[in-house]
Amino acid sequence: MSRTAAKPGPARRASAEPYGSVAVIGAGAWGTALAAVARKAGRAARLWGRNEVDIATIRNTGCNMRYLPHVRLPDGILATTDMAEALDGAAAVLVVTPSETLRGICRQIAPHVPAGAPVVLCAKGIETHSGKLLSEVAGEELPGHQIGALSGPTFAREVALDHPTAITLAFPFAQAHRREPEAAPASRMALTLGTANFRPYVSDDLVGVEVAGAVKNVVAIACGMMTGAGYAENTRAALITWGIDEMKALAEALGGRRETIAGLAGIGDLTLTCSSTTSRNMSFGVQLGRGVERENVFNGTSVVVEGEINAISVIDLADRIGIEMPVCRAVHDILHSGAGLRERFAALWSRPLTGESRSLNLALAHPAG
Missing domain, CATH: 1.10.1040.10 (N-(1-d-carboxylethyl)-l-norvaline Dehydrogenase; domain 2)
Incomplete structure (x- = not known):
């Protein structure tokens, strides 16, 4: 008996709420651009940086003149050098500092991150000496928090200027998230940061x-x-x-x-x-x-x-x-x-000539070698 192929069901509609407030740790070009994205998406956005002059300039002029000169940031971003102030009441946290400083920054923010707030890593790298992925490093320093990553083809200035951009947001998915993927942290972060010109895709492959x-x-x-x-x-x-x-x-x-x-x-x-x-x-x-x-x-x-x-x-x-x-x-x-x-x-x-397909078990001495 022939069977009719099942038609794909309708795309799932978001049933989870975005995170209402976002703390961005790191006021370089990329951190500043992501704070701008969060604010344009309608979220309460706080931006932490360690340089008092840069932070004062952002507060007074609405621009990060050191890293994103002459790019006007959306109104309403709270810029601060006070870590506790930046993280107070944050529903989600973006860590946007260089990869080699991640462990130290995670230790610094650990006392202030609200319970249950997911932490999104926006740097790219592997910890030197340990060989650990950055999510492993953050997981060790921030136990009890869900750790994810934001990545993709992005130049900070273009993002801050609101040029159309697409990125990937990745978190591990628990079994409950397999049944209801809309409620997964990656999905909620996609809703949190998505705007007309900033398009996040959801991934469960953090590694x-x-x-x-x-x-x-x-x-x-x-x-x-x-x-x-x-x-x-x-x-x-x-x-x-x-x-x-x-x-x-x-x-x-x-x-x-x-x-x-x-x-x-x-x-x-x-x-x-x-x-x-x-x-x-x-x-x-x-x-x-x-x-x-x-x-x-x-x-x-x-x-x-x-x-x-x-x-x-x-x-x-x-x-x-x-x-x-x-x-x-x-x-x-x-x-x-x-x-x-x-x-x-x-x-x-000049390496040995090999098959392009993995199935070809081939290695020939290079004729120019």
Whole structure:
């Protein structure tokens, strides 16, 4: 007896409430832009920063002149240097500080985060030495709080200027959330931050999203290096493709899903970061590729380049679990082991010839080797 295929049901309608108030910890460009998003979405928004001059400027002028000059922020953002004030009554918390400072910041906010408030990590990386994902670090320091991540192809200035943007919000899903996904923290955060021009997608693959964010910064440095050294578009396309494969391999080994890498947090973010010197990681690589000494990059100013740090932590983790990541290792060796840029990248092209499909068990000596 033939059966008629079941028609897909209607899309689920949101039945959960957004979080009414959001505290953003970190008043750099990205933190300021996310506070602007939350305010445009109609939420009470508080922005914490440690620099009293910057915070006073935001309060007095409505602009973050250091990190987002001449971008007018929405009215109603409460900017403060007082952590307790920033977190008082917060229904949800966004932590937007560099990855290497995350553990310390989590310890600092722990006494002030309201019970039950989810914490969304907006930095990208892996903890150096421990090999832990940032969600593991935050989970250790903030027990009892649900930990998630926000990631995707975003330049802070474009977000603050309200250009159309899409991102991924990822949290682990409990069994109850499988039955009622609208009530999951990721869904509620999507409702909290969604605006006409800021479109969040919901994910339950926190590991995949975090791995993608950490690896893409390293690959962006690789693309910048080769661009600065005078190589062309073919070369960059190959590096991006290999970088995607390295993301997939590491994510899968840690329990994430390869399909996540095909989304906004993976291919989306990697494509953006590897295509524009607006990205600090790409710009950093370009300058090194042109022969600028490390101490003179960015005109000698102190700029946090996440991929420079991530190159160490990503390779340490890959070595721990036996994953080959040739592009990330090349960046690591150039930045941290004194390897020559051209020689190290030439070695990428002279590796044994292999099948593109994983099912082909093939390795041929490179004819130019």
